[in-house]
Amino acid sequence: MTEPLAPGATIGILGGGQLGRMLSMAAARLGYKTCIFDPAGDCPASHVANYHLKAAYDDAGALEQFAQSCDVITFEFENIPTAALDILERHRPIRPGRDALRISQDRLTEKRWLADLGLTPAPFADIPDRAALDAALADLGTPAILKTRRFGYDGKGQVRIDDASQSGAAFDAMQGAPAILEGFVAFEREISVIAARGLDGAVACYDPGENVHRDGILHTTTLPAQIPHGLATDAVLLASRILTALDYVGVMGIELFVTPRGLLVNEIAPRVHNSGHWTQNGATIDQFEQHIRAVAGLPLGDGARFGDIVMENLVGDYADRLDAILRDPTAALHLYGKSEPRPGRKMGHVNRRVG
Amino acid sequence: MTEPLAPGATIGILGGGQLGRMLSMAAARLGYKTCIFDPAGDCPASHVANYHLKAAYDDAGALEQFAQSCDVITFEFENIPTAALDILERHRPIRPGRDALRISQDRLTEKRWLADLGLTPAPFADIPDRAALDAALADLGTPAILKTRRFGYDGKGQVRIDDASQSGAAFDAMQGAPAILEGFVAFEREISVIAARGLDGAVACYDPGENVHRDGILHTTTLPAQIPHGLATDAVLLASRILTALDYVGVMGIELFVTPRGLLVNEIAPRVHNSGHWTQNGATIDQFEQHIRAVAGLPLGDGARFGDIVMENLVGDYADRLDAILRDPTAALHLYGKSEPRPGRKMGHVNRRVG
Incomplete structure (x- = not known):
């Protein structure tokens, strides 16, 4: 599809939180219908959408049904399972595309990609193991923040390290999840x-x-x-x-x-x-x-x-x-x-x- | 109910056209749910409402069900049958109230009420029969507009009379519906x-x-x-x-x-x-x-x-x-x-x- 979507068409939205809700109302103003895909029953977006498909993100049948009921698919959150995208993409365009999702789903990938683009991310280091954390703390100094590479939002999946002596506890708090260390940025x-x-x-x-x-x-x-x-x-x-x-x-x-x-x-x-x-x-x-x-x-x-x-x-x-x-x-x-x-x-x- | 309606409450809206649609989105912004009552299946408001009760305005059972699913009832159009209001009002407050509906449903009642209030409606005359029309045309002059007392909107149910000789055709066009004549207002x-x-x-x-x-x-x-x-x-x-x-x-x-x-x-x-x-x-x-x-x-x-x-x-x-x-x-x-x-x-x- 490269023609503009005509009024009356249906936009599929993965995720039915407040962002999906406000997207749905905006779509309505432009004359579109919306279909929300969200596992939660009474999710915010469902109140203002034409359809709500209540199913899990690993329910292949529901994902097929969702894709076929929409003309184009978008999302309100970046942590959509890759397998779900594979199914959806066979039927309808997903916008934004998968590159943006792949990069933003992983803090390490994102920072490396930004650096490759010539931009400046906050100082960071990959933390595959405890030794890497100690080396990174020596390099980046404290305070620093240890973050899971994936699934963090609103401060979740993060531990602040004010002193190198806290590194063991911080590393354990990640519970084995791949992580990165971010150096402190003295921002204005x-x-x-x-x-x-x-x-x-x-x-x-x-x-x-x-x-x-x-x-x-x-x-x-x-x-x-x-x-x-x-x-x-x-x-x-x-x-x-x-x-x-x-x-x-x-x-x-x-x-x-x-x-x-x-x-x-x-x-x-x-x-x-x-x-x-x-x-x-x-x-x-x-x-x-x-x-x-x-x-x-x-x-x-x-x-x-x-x-x-x-x-x-x-x-x-x-x-x-x-x-x-x-x-x-x-x-x-x-x-x-x-x-x-x-x-x-x-x-x-x-x-x-x-x- | 005189306490403010708490977020999460449901507002019932009679009529699912564009006004109900935009009311529904406004209610959502304030955290309310909406239930639309409209006989039409794919009505505009249903796209952005929590519930759509698809039933006729004379379906007493559906009206009961509607009232019981709402905390307060409002409407997007004034021509709601009185019998429907009787049923709804037994269960939930209707806002605005029935006085406003009673007055605005009938052009003659409305104009008389406005005049009684000391305001100035456009010149008008009650037209119960053909003789009254001829008398009113002699009194108010031409051009004038013959309008049905009820159910007119967007120019429907109206006939313009430019010359007294047109009065017979105009009267017949009302098909026996109670009507009023409105005199021409030379407004700026x-x-x-x-x-x-x-x-x-x-x-x-x-x-x-x-x-x-x-x-x-x-x-x-x-x-x-x-x-x-x-x-x-x-x-x-x-x-x-x-x-x-x-x-x-x-x-x-x-x-x-x-x-x-x-x-x-x-x-x-x-x-x-x-x-x-x-x-x-x-x-x-x-x-x-x-x-x-x-x-x-x-x-x-x-x-x-x-x-x-x-x-x-x-x-x-x-x-x-x-x-x-x-x-x-x-x-x-x-x-x-x-x-x-x-x-x-x-x-x-x-x-x-x-x-």
């Missing part, structure tokens, strides 16, 4: 750029946002980021290089460290990204519609921002804050329809116009 | 005000928009309307009087004629309104969320507009315009998921930022 700020690439190769970027984390989870993204114009340009050029190298189709979130030596690439996410949620209330075409446009082969929005904005995540129990948020005339609330507000769980976010 | 422009009233009695209005119709169907709404500030104030005061008199809960669309003698009330619609679609891209809280907030007993948004905007309806076949709309950086597209672009059918709309 963390920014992220939400970039998109269309089926025609066009690239569009939103203004970089400035991120603040709390307990390993994104807390706020503020637009504009307090960075010189030149750095914003660097971020766009760097994003364009990454997307083009991957022949990428869709939205990507790229987390960057601003350092005295320039921009370091912290992480790439081949999907819509939490730090791009501000676009819902600060840009005519938000990141969710931008992703759907790309995946559907439509022209991209240009990404223009029309206001200053702060996105704040609502993590855990937010009930006692709800009334104040609803009464704040600058605040746009976006809840995810999750029933249990567990600690550390993203329940929604608020976009506040600050200018 | 038509505006509408989208107003909301909360469960606590608070009233919030959006800036009036200026409407242009084409073939009896709304073509564009432009913000701001080119009217003096004083008239905008009059519109707000008038809206507030209407909503408060009805003890109204929800969003109402009020169409007004701007005349040399001030504002005339053309029509009220006890629901979200086509002329309020601009709020999706021109206000932090759009009319759909505003309605859901009211119905759920939440605080209203203040209605502030943050940009100049033109809403244009996409009526009938729009396929050859789609690419240009998608490439227009000022344009936000909202399609309704309808499969057949029949002439006169509203398929979507575009909000364009013009400042």
Whole structure:
């Protein structure tokens, strides 16, 4: 399929969390139907989708059925099993493609790929065994962070090492999972750029946002980021290089460290990204519609921002804050329809116009 | 229920067209589930709702089931059969309430009620029979419009009379349906005000928009309307009087004629309104969320507009315009998921930022 997807077509989305939910609503605005594939029964995206196929990611029959019910397939998370992709790809295009998934599923592969592309990831070392960890700590110094190569998110699968004496405990905490050590980056700020690439190769970027984390989870993204114009340009050029190298189709979130030596690439996410949620209330075409446009082969929005904005995540129990948020005339609330507000769980976010 | 509806509750929506669709997405943003009641199988709202109860409005069992699956009930159209309301009301609150429906379902009742409230409707006369029509034409003059008292929308159920000699044909065209004659209003422009009233009695209005119709169907709404500030104030005061008199809960669309003698009330619609679609891209809280907030007993948004905007309806076949709309950086597209672009059918709309 290289023709634009006509209204009425169905977009399949792997993963039914909040990102799938907001993708589904954006697809509806463009006249598309959506089919969500997710093992969980009452998942957030299922509330606003045409169909929900409730099945496990290793259920070959369900994956076949899913693929045949869609015109194109996308996803809201990068850790999709390779075997599932093999099945799906036989029937329908998957966008973004497998290269982006392969690279972003493994921190070591990602960092090596970024370095090969001429970009600067945070300093890192492969940690196949305990001896490698001790050598890497001697090389990169402390503090440093030991991370599993795969399946980490929101601070999970990570251990901070402040002193070389902690290396044994940190290594054991990985429970034998392949890991990498990341050296400490004395960054001034963390920014992220939400970039998109269309089926025609066009690239569009939103203004970089400035991120603040709390307990390993994104807390706020503020637009504009307090960075010189030149750095914003660097971020766009760097994003364009990454997307083009991957022949990428869709939205990507790229987390960057601003350092005295320039921009370091912290992480790439081949999907819509939490730090791009501000676009819902600060840009005519938000990141969710931008992703759907790309995946559907439509022209991209240009990404223009029309206001200053702060996105704040609502993590855990937010009930006692709800009334104040609803009464704040600058605040746009976006809840995810999750029933249990567990600690550390993203329940929604608020976009506040600050200018 | 006077407590605010907690996230996770279910809002029932009678009618599954584009208004129900956009209400459903707004409800989802606030963490609510939605259940759509509509006889049509693949109706626009069903694509983005948790549940769709496909049944006729005279199916008592289905109405019972619907009411029991919801915490509160609202609607996207005013012509709901009274018998259906009787059944629903036994189980759950209906918002807005029945007074607003009773009045707006009948053009004659509506105009008399507005006049009793001290407002000025367009000149009108009750037309129980042919003699009354001839008398009314002599009184109100021509041109005039003969309209059925009930079930008219988008120019349907209306006949224009340019000369008294046409009265016989016009009367016959009503096919015996109760009718009213509306006198010609030499208006300078038509505006509408989208107003909301909360469960606590608070009233919030959006800036009036200026409407242009084409073939009896709304073509564009432009913000701001080119009217003096004083008239905008009059519109707000008038809206507030209407909503408060009805003890109204929800969003109402009020169409007004701007005349040399001030504002005339053309029509009220006890629901979200086509002329309020601009709020999706021109206000932090759009009319759909505003309605859901009211119905759920939440605080209203203040209605502030943050940009100049033109809403244009996409009526009938729009396929050859789609690419240009998608490439227009000022344009936000909202399609309704309808499969057949029949002439006169509203398929979507575009909000364009013009400042």
